[in-house]
Amino acid sequence: MKKASILVILALLFTAMTACSLFKPESEFEFDYFEGFEGKDGYVVTLYRGVGPEITIPSEHKGKPVVGILGWWYSDDKDFENALGVSTVFIPDSVSYFLSFSFFNLYPNLTQINVCENNEHYTSVDGVMFNKDMTRIISYPAARYGDYVIPDSVIEMQQGALEDKQKLTGLTLPSGLTPSFGSSWINDEFVTDKEKPVYSNYFRGCISLKSIQVSEDNPYFSVTDGVLLSKDGKVVVAYPPALEGDTYTIRGDNREVCFGAFYGAKNLKRIYVDTDRIDWVGNENGRIPLHIEVIFKDSNTPQATSAPQATEPPGPPSAILP
Numbered sequence: 001m002k003k004a005s006i007l008v009i010l011a012l013l014f015t016a017m018t019a020c021s022l023f024k025p026e027s028e029f030e031f032d033y034f035e036g037f038e039g040k041d042g043y044v045v046t047l048y049r050g051v052g053p054e055i056t057i058p059s060e061h062k063g064k065p066v067v068g069i070l071g072w073w074y075s076d077d078k079d080f081e082n083a084l085g086v087s088t089v090f091i092p093d094s095v096s097y098f099l100s101f102s103f104f105n106l107y108p109n110l111t112q113i114n115v116c117e118n119n120e121h122y123t124s125v126d127g128v129m130f131n132k133d134m135t136r137i138i139s140y141p142a143a144r145y146g147d148y149v150i151p152d153s154v155i156e157m158q159q160g161a162l163e164d165k166q167k168l169t170g171l172t173l174p175s176g177l178t179p180s181f182g183s184s185w186i187n188d189e190f191v192t193d194k195e196k197p198v199y200s201n202y203f204r205g206c207i208s209l210k211s212i213q214v215s216e217d218n219p220y221f222s223v224t225d226g227v228l229l230s231k232d233g234k235v236v237v238a239y240p241p242a243l244e245g246d247t248y249t250i251r252g253d254n255r256e257v258c259f260g261a262f263y264g265a266k267n268l269k270r271i272y273v274d275t276d277r278i279d280w281v282g283n284e285n286g287r288i289p290l291h292i293e294v295i296f297k298d299s300n301t302p303q304a305t306s307a308p309q310a311t312e313p314p315g316p317p318s319a320i321l322p
Contacts, residue, residue, distance in 0.1 A: 031061050032070070042067035042094070051082050055107075059092035068097045087111050087143070091129075093118035104129075104139040105164050111143045125151070137161045140168070147211075150174050157202050164205035169242075171203070173228075175215035199230060201238040201260040210242040229254070236261050243267065249274050268292055 028050035031043040043061040045068070058066050086107040093116040104110060112127035122138065123130050129138040134153040139161050147170035155176045162168070179197040197220060203209055212228045214221045222231050227248070228238040234255040239248065241264035249272040250257065256279045262268065271288070273296045288294055 029058065029061075031066070033064070034067065044068040044070050046070045049082070051085065053085060053087045054090065055086055055088070056090040057092055057095065059094040065094040066092065067094060069095060069103065070098075083107050084109060089113050091115040091119065091122060091124075093120070095119065096121045105142060105160065107142060108166070109143045110141040113139055113141055130154070140165050143167055145169070147171070150177065152176065156180075162202050162206065165203075165209075166205065166207050168203075168206045169208050170211045171209065171213070173212070173214040173218065173221055175217035177214075177218060178220055197230070199235050199237045199256075199258040201258060201263060203238050203240070204260050204263045205241075207241050207264055207266065209240045210244070212238065212240055239265050239268065241265055246270065247272065250278060251275065255279060262288055262292060265289065265292065270295060273297055 028048060029045050030047040030049070032046050033041075033043055035041050042065040045057060045066060048055055057069065060066060083106055087109055089104070089107070089110065089112070091114065104113065113124050113129040114127065115122045115124040115129060117123070119132070121132055123132050123134065125134070127144065128140050128148075130136060130151075131138060134151060136156045136158055137150060137154050138158045140148065142165055144165070145167040148168060149172040152174045153176070154174055155178055157177070162171070179199045203212070211226060212223055214223050214228070218231070220231050221237070222229050222233065224233065225248075226240060226243050227236065228240075229236060233251075233253045236250060236254055236257045238258075239262045243265070244267060246267055246269040248268060248270075252275045254275060255277070262271070269291070270293045273294065275297065
């Protein structure tokens with residue numbers, strides 16, 4: 001019995017050391033030195049060249065802490081091949097910022113993001129990454145399969161947190177989740193309104209996503225006919241790419257189609273616009289996929305002769321979190 005208990009304790013200690021001590025040859029990484037960033041000196045990781053199922057970010061380099069990750073890209077075909085084999089990323093307690101969280105999307109077979117429990121800025125639950133107080137979802141692993149319920153504590157989504165998750169099949173949004181507020185492109189004009197919610201399709205590239213659900217208590221989002229709308233139904237936010245059915249109607253209550261709302265809708269063939277006016281939010285790129293026919297209620301309306309369509313969506317911009 002004592003021997004078994006000791007083995008269990010040793011196993012737990014090994015797990016904790018793996019997540020927080022972060023043993024990994026520093027030669028597999030490239031670094032840049034930042035002096036005085038956020039009041040302290042330290043290194044940031046700029047590139048990873050290792051091989052294997054795990055990326056374990058070092059907590060130190062040359063006696064200084066590793067304080068951040070710039071977000072690296074493939075430098076050659078070998079780096080791309082190595083990325084295909086990565087399934088787990090470990091983040092140490094020393095990391096306090098990311099230049100861009102899109103680097104997680106470079107690993108299409110990633111199933112787990114694990115953050116050291118001593119990290120003061122970030123945390124992870126069941127392989128999904130959040131800020132420390134779990135009010136922002138930061139990244140969902142690209143190869144995690146099945147449905148996901150976003151925790152009730154989450155009120156905002158990091159740009160790209162739920163994009164290009166090709167094995168995500170269903171998603172439930174919590175009651176406190178909010179859109180952003182501020183500026184957006186509407187009919188190719190840049191509009192600033194700090195009081196107006198700015199909606200976007202947060203799930204572009206989730207090719208297996210069949211259903212989106214949202215808490216009835218959420219004051220900003222609703223779901224009708226399986227499609228995510230604003231609470232008042234005026235904004236078409238996101239059409240699940242794998243939603244069944246080949247026809248969708250934009251009804252009279254709808255007044256806006258948000259940026260990339262129909263991107264990747266592989267089963268959809270026709271959109272009927274049953275309203276006198278519709279605003280297309282966002283610039284020309286990322287509107288209506290070319291394979292979808294758009295049929296307007298009144299051929300004399302201004303949009304009838306030039307339904308905005310896109311050949312591909314734009315990539316998510318870099319973002320720095322406080």
